[in-house]
Amino acid sequence: MINIKDMRKVYSNGKLELEAIKKVNFHIKKGEFVAIMGPSGSGKSTIMNILGCLDKPTSGEYYLDGVNVSHLDDDDLSKIRNDKIGFVFQSFNLLSKLTALENVTLPLVYAGIRKKERIKKAKKALESVGLSDRIHHLPNELSGGQRQRVAIARALVNEPSIIMADEPTGNLDSKSEEEILEIFKGLNKNGTTIAMVTHEPNIADHCKRIIRFKDGELVGDERL
């Protein structure tokens, strides 16, 4: 489902050039639960951004569901993100002035889905993360764990091909961390593909596969 071929990413800032990713190749198949690990500066966030179609590789190819997305323009990338990718961020990234339900419906608004349908789908997504009783709360009326569950519901609502989670438990206490990981596992059991960046080995242990990066290179790929 995800196929990365000879991917490089170079950041250049005038004279200074930084090679964040050095010729990387890997696949992620449908239904996998992959942890992407590495120390800071290893290039794992860059990989995550490219996998999430937020950024483009400098060279190489990225096939997502058979489509080469490495040369698409901004608007096509927006559409891919909307259709195929669900994001879960470390800092939740909910819109603070919108309620949980409104936050979850937002991807559907950009997908052009009608209001009735949007609300139905969003409620279902919130139900699947166990937040049916909090749908009209604003993010600051929710706990960290609840906020992250809203973010997961938002990532799920468009039925994406893959969920990209960037340190999703980094800002959470251990109890919430447990909850979130359980939700991810449950989703994965039902067939959702998940890629999760983390630097904590105990979290990576919940995944089925660990890809390790160091200095922009893929240094390990193990299945648990």
Added chain:
Amino acid sequence: MNLIEGIKSAFKSLYINKMRSALTMLGIIIGISSVILMSGIGNGIQSTILSDMKNSSIGNFSVEADMENKKYKDRDKLKISDAELIAKDPRIVGANPETTQYIRYKLNENDVWIYIVSSTYGGEKVFPLTFLEGRSFTKKEYSEDRPLITIDHLFAKELFKGKSAIGKTLTLKTVDSNNIAKQKTYYIVGVFKNPTGSDSPVGSLFTQKLVFMPLNKLMKFKGSNALDTINAKVKDSSQLDDVMKDIKEKLELSRTKDIYKIKKSDEVDSFSKILDKIQLFVLAVAFISLFVGGIGIMNIMLASVTERIKEIGIRKAIGARNRDILTQFLIESIFLSVVGGILGVIIGICLGNLVGILIKIPPVFTLKIIIISVGVSSFIGIAFGVVPARKASLLNPIDALRSD
């Protein structure tokens, strides 16, 4: 994202920042309301003051001898008999031989100018006057030697502070052609409505203090029996051009050619041209304030883009295209300016009526100026909204997400 969703979301984000939205709108409100106010008052002045003048001066024309002309000879001087000659034409209502004189007068410690106009029997046919108090001169008084005058009601009000002017006197001073100062006291027999005047303080700026005096007495007062003009009026204004041509020929029959200048009455036209220019100037100032309001919108929208970088990043990450973000910000600024514009129109009309009551001139608001104002304010919303909206739409989602 469709337009209705965009409008809803723009409205929501403006509603959340109520105070800021209101202050931003204030710039546009002030701009539009001043445009509406100024044009309303300006049109009010035009229609109130000028309508009477216009109606009374249709078909009027004046005859003057051009004394500056080198070919001018003494025999070319306009005489009372010329007025009689003109009046004989069956297409003519009347012809008034006329001389005028500006004199200075000390009124409440201020030097003011008084415009003395000669009056002849039957002159009302050409230049109708409405008497508010007293009367005009009788046929007998035109030939008698008693020093009588009539004055306009605004001048009378200033002179006698609301008390009756009839029987009161006015002492006028002048310097005659031999440079000898003289003065004479006149009795007021009538007070007429000032045809160009208005009770309002604005109107009075354009109002002359008028005094009418029988022709022979004014000639005596001036020490000259020369006529300045002959003012005449035709029955049917469509014949005006033909009549003017015929009269020129008649006058030139026994005298020098091209000495006589015959002009349609343009007093009203030149007066309204001045008003137009003043109004244009004031409107220009009002439009500048509208422009400043537009810059205010741009400023706030730019600040709002910076403040909402994170929001833009999130929206982009979950699938907003560049044009969705562009539309969102553009709708917000258009909404601000259109709502500001509509409020400005309403406030402008209210203020206009208030000022109208104060200066006693009912304002006239035309649909045209309302449509133009709202149009201009929407245009400002678009024009000044594009820069911030484009800036927002082109943000890189990764950088936007990373910012705090």
